[in-house]
Amino acid sequence: MGIIDVKNITVELSEKTILQDMSLNIMPGEVLSIIGPNGCGKSTLLKAIARINNSKKGVVEFEGTNVESFSHRQFARRLAILTQDPEAPPDLTVYDLVKLGRFPYRSWYSGNNKEDEEQVTWALEQTGMEQMKKRLLVTLSGGERQRAWIAMALAQRPQVLLLDEPTTYLDICHQLEVMQLLTKLNRDLGLTVVMVLHDLNHTLQYSQRIAVMKAGEIIKVGEPQEVITAKLLQEVFGVRADMFIASNGMPAILPIDLIKK
Amino acid sequence: MKSSSVDTVNVVEYHGMSRNIWRVGVLVFFALLAMCGIFLSLTQGTTNISINDIFNILQAPIGSANSQIVWNIRMPRTIVGALVGVNLALSGAILQAVMRNPLADPHIIGISSGAGLAGVTIMILYPSMEYLITPIAFVGAMATAVCIYIIAWKNGIKPVRIILAGVAVSAFLSSGISGLMIFYSDRVHGALMWMVGGLAARSWPQVAIIWPYAVVGLLLALLGAQYLNILQLGDEMASGLGVNVELVRIALTAVAALLAASAVSVVGLLGFVGLIVPHAARLLIGSDYRFLLPASALLGIGVVTLSDTFARVIFSPIELPVGIIMAFIGAPFFLFLLRREL
Numbered sequence: 001m002g003i004i005d006v007k008n009i010t011v012e013l014s015e016k017t018i019l020q021d022m023s024l025n026i027m028p029g030e031v032l033s034i035i036g037p038n039g040c041g042k043s044t045l046l047k048a049i050a051r052i053n054n055s056k057k058g059v060v061e062f063e064g065t066n067v068e069s070f071s072h073r074q075f076a077r078r079l080a081i082l083t084q085d086p087e088a089p090p091d092l093t094v095y096d097l098v099k100l101g102r103f104p105y106r107s108w109y110s111g112n113n114k115e116d117e118e119q120v121t122w123a124l125e126q127t128g129m130e131q132m133k134k135r136l137l138v139t140l141s142g143g144e145r146q147r148a149w150i151a152m153a154l155a156q157r158p159q160v161l162l163l164d165e166p167t168t169y170l171d172i173c174h175q176l177e178v179m180q181l182l183t184k185l186n187r188d189l190g191l192t193v194v195m196v197l198h199d200l201n202h203t204l205q206y207s208q209r210i211a212v213m214k215a216g217e218i219i220k221v222g223e224p225q226e227v228i229t230a231k232l233l234q235e236v237f238g239v240r241a242d243m244f245i246a247s248n249g250m251p252a253i254l255p256i257d258l259i260k261k
Numbered sequence: 262m263k264s265s266s267v268d269t270v271n272v273v274e275y276h277g278m279s280r281n282i283w284r285v286g287v288l289v290f291f292a293l294l295a296m297c298g299i300f301l302s303l304t305q306g307t308t309n310i311s312i313n314d315i316f317n318i319l320q321a322p323i324g325s326a327n328s329q330i331v332w333n334i335r336m337p338r339t340i341v342g343a344l345v346g347v348n349l350a351l352s353g354a355i356l357q358a359v360m361r362n363p364l365a366d367p368h369i370i371g372i373s374s375g376a377g378l379a380g381v382t383i384m385i386l387y388p389s390m391e392y393l394i395t396p397i398a399f400v401g402a403m404a405t406a407v408c409i410y411i412i413a414w415k416n417g418i419k420p421v422r423i424i425l426a427g428v429a430v431s432a433f434l435s436s437g438i439s440g441l442m443i444f445y446s447d448r449v450h451g452a453l454m455w456m457v458g459g460l461a462a463r464s465w466p467q468v469a470i471i472w473p474y475a476v477v478g479l480l481l482a483l484l485g486a487q488y489l490n491i492l493q494l495g496d497e498m499a500s501g502l503g504v505n506v507e508l509v510r511i512a513l514t515a516v517a518a519l520l521a522a523s524a525v526s527v528v529g530l531l532g533f534v535g536l537i538v539p540h541a542a543r544l545l546i547g548s549d550y551r552f553l554l555p556a557s558a559l560l561g562i563g564v565v566t567l568s569d570t571f572a573r574v575i576f577s578p579i580e581l582p583v584g585i586i587m588a589f590i591g592a593p594f595f596l597f598l599l600r601r602e603l
Contacts, residue, residue, distance in 0.1 A: 014415070052500045076503030083497045089548035093280075096549070100491055104503035156502070 001064055003028040003160060003192055004049060004079075009058035011041075011048050018044045020216045021058070026160070031186050031193045033203035036213030037237055042196040043084065045213070046162045049194070050081040062160075076104035080153035081162040085169070088137050094148045095133040098123050101155025123154040126189075127181060143174025147181060154185070161185070163195040167202065175199070179206050204228055204251050212236055225251055234259055280547075287546045291559035295343070298566030302339040303331060305570050307578055337464040342569045342583070343562040344468070344475040345460075345524045346534060350561030351482045352520040353535020354542075354554055358489040359513045361496075362420040363540070363598055367402070367521035368532035370423070371431030375405025376522040377530050378434045378441075381455075385445045395470055395526040402518035402525075405430060410514075417496060435530075458531025459582030460569050467527040474523030481516045482554050488513065489550040531584045533591025538564055540598065 002025035011019040018041045026032055026049075034042050047053040049060055051067050060067045062078060070078070080101075088097065101123065102116040124130040127147045137145055146166060153161055166182070167175040183206055185191045197203050203210050203224060210227045212220040214236050220227050228251070233241045239255045246252040304310050310318075310327050318328045349367060356365035356372075367373045379401025380394045387393075409430055413422040438456070442449050454461055488509050491499045500506050524531065542556040565583065568590075572581040 047497065050501055052497050071503075072500070072505045073503040076501065079501075081497070081501040083495070083501070086498050087493070087495045089493050091547040091549075100494070100502060103487070103491060106487070 002026045003063060004194075005061040005064075006045070006049065007059050007061065009048055009055035009060060011044055011053055011055050013044065013053065018216055019048065019055070022216070022218055023058075024211060024218055024221065026192060026194055027209075028159070028192055029186070029190045030209060031183070031207045032195075032209045032211060033207040034194070034196045034211045034213060035198070035200060035203055040213045041216045042213055043164050046081065046164055046194070046196060047083075050079060050162055051075065052081070073104040076156055076158075078158055079160045079162065080156040080158040082149050082153055082164065082166060084164040086149060090136070090138050092137050093133070094124070094129055094135055094137060094140070094151070095120070097137060097148055098129075098133070098151045098155050101152040104156055119155050119157065123151040126154055126185065127151040141174065142170045143177050146170065146174070146178050150178075150181065150185075158191070160192040160194065163193070165196050165198060167197070167199065175202070182206070200228060200233075201252050204253070228253065284546050284552045287542075288552070288556055288559065290545075291542070291556055291563065294563035295559050295566070298563040298570070299339055299343060302342065302566040302570045303335050305574050306330075306335065333464065337468050338460050338569075339566055341463040341467045341471060341527055342460050342565045344471045345528050345531065346538070346561035346563070346565030347475050347558045348471070348478060348520040348524040348561075349531065349534035350538035350542075350557040350564075351478060351554060352517040352524070354539035354550070354557045355482060355485070355489065355513050355517040355520075356535070357539055358492050358550065359510050359517070360420070360423050361418050361492070362423050364420070364424050364536070364595065365427075366533065366536035367517065367524075368530065368534075369431070369536065369595070370406075370427035371409060371429075371434060372402045372405050372427075372518055372521050373525050373530050373532070374431045374434035374438065375408075376402035376518070376525040378437045379404075380522075380526055381438050381441055381449075385441055385448050388448070395474065395523050398522040398526045399519050402522040403515055405434065406514045406518050438530075454582050455529035457582045458529045458584030458587070460528055461580055461582065463527060471523050471527050474519060478516060478520040478523070479554075479558060482520070483551075485509075485513050485516065486550040486554055489554075493548065529584070531587060533587045533594070534561060534565060536598070537587075537591055537594050540594075 004026040006022060006024040008021050008023055009019060010017065010021055022045065034045065036042050044053055048055050051060065062070070067075060098120050099116070102119060105116065121130070124133055127150050129144070129147055129151050132140065132144060137148060140148060166178050170178065179202055182193050182195070186193050207224060209222060210224050211218050212227060212232065219236070220232065230241055230243055233239055233253070233255070238259050240257045240259055241253045241255045243251060243253050300312060303315050304312060308327070308330060310331065314327060315331060318331045322328055322332055353366045356367060356370060357363060360370070376398035380398040383390055383394050383397050409423060409426045412426040412430070413419065415422070488504060491502055491504050492509070496506050521535070538561045539553065539557045542553055542560050546552050546556045568586040569583040572583045572586045575581065
């Protein structure tokens, strides 16, 4: 049993089947990357786990309990999600954003308490955002902004963090910054990280396991080296790629050519 | 990261002040504006009454002609105008967040027409059940809101689709109102006034109708402030933060419908207040709903009382319905927002 068990779920959106009878176990404390071609249902899977999308069949369990049986707030204290390119009002500060992460711990009548304040400060420290807490979100660079959103998610004190393409739109320096931050949070806090990624080299470098999706199904799950092979890239993405070992000893890939079908 | 309806400042300081001091300052300014509107509304008109006289009349309501004017005409009219301003401004502010749409306003989106059609039906066909006008108008407003959601819903809420659905629904319902008014023209007094929204001849009975809704609506809106803040992050993030998005959206839409319906019940189809006021307030105070809602309420008082006073005196003795003034300011404002936000 994992911390999250996806058991035979089928998800339909607008009467179109996106996920078909899918199962996946997520282990506590791991970094799991989900890869696959555009439109294969990666984001839908994340949203099904976060119960933003309801599954038509099957269940998603959190530590053995059906996620539907938690209240919205209870669930938000266990699992946080960052969707792709989230919106925010233009005059929101980093501090105000992170404070919204305390919402699951508040009742509608209570204001700020000391506990919330401490947790917000902690989340800002963990993400290295304490110097920037008074800045407006819109004035931050893409990488800083992503860190601010991660800080908000951390303020929820979740056991599991889901991220949908957290490095899209970032330059390579900021991409690494975000990936290293997630690695640090995973190592220091034991946070389980599940993310949808497009950069296969990131998945090779930073995840303990990789799940490969194609057309609404998971076709392979396992450790990076055994999952990412030239044959798989050919089957799933239709590209021919070279595999080699980078200077830090980690495997890396370079796509060379499209394979004509 | 889209839309920038508030000019960005690098750090959160306005003219060297901390953000909270600035916000309190803006609230005080809006409160003064509201008081200014109320006083002008009481003093100005076909007979001008000085502020001193107003104070004397308030302390000792004697039977002078001025006293009659103040107590029976201007005072209730001012109160109705102020409360209508509060209700429409709050309704617009709430709708802008729950419909994820900067152009949402109870009038543009058709909620007022829904309330109006329901209210007019009672007024014309069952005049003996007048006490039911506001509750029925609320049902009409809510039904219209649900209708717009259903029409505009397709994998989530898209701002443009909401506006277009709202405009169409609004036109459809308005045709119903006009039809009823033409068929039963003998039973409708001041129909034209009602269609554009006016405060003429509004007195204590209308105050009695609207004030409970204004109080309840204001309290419910303030309770929803934190939810409105979180909805601004989008449905998916709100859900991830532990908000039951569908339930909260329906509940807050109901509050907005209640506020709009009570306003429509007393003044008719007064438009644009719910559009102009929250936006103007947002420009100065920002988009944190804990401050934006009280600011909108105060500015709503100021805008409606000042506009109504202006509408009464500009072509005196002919009195314009305040709705004409609001549309005159509001329509260009709508176009301005359209170009900037969508």
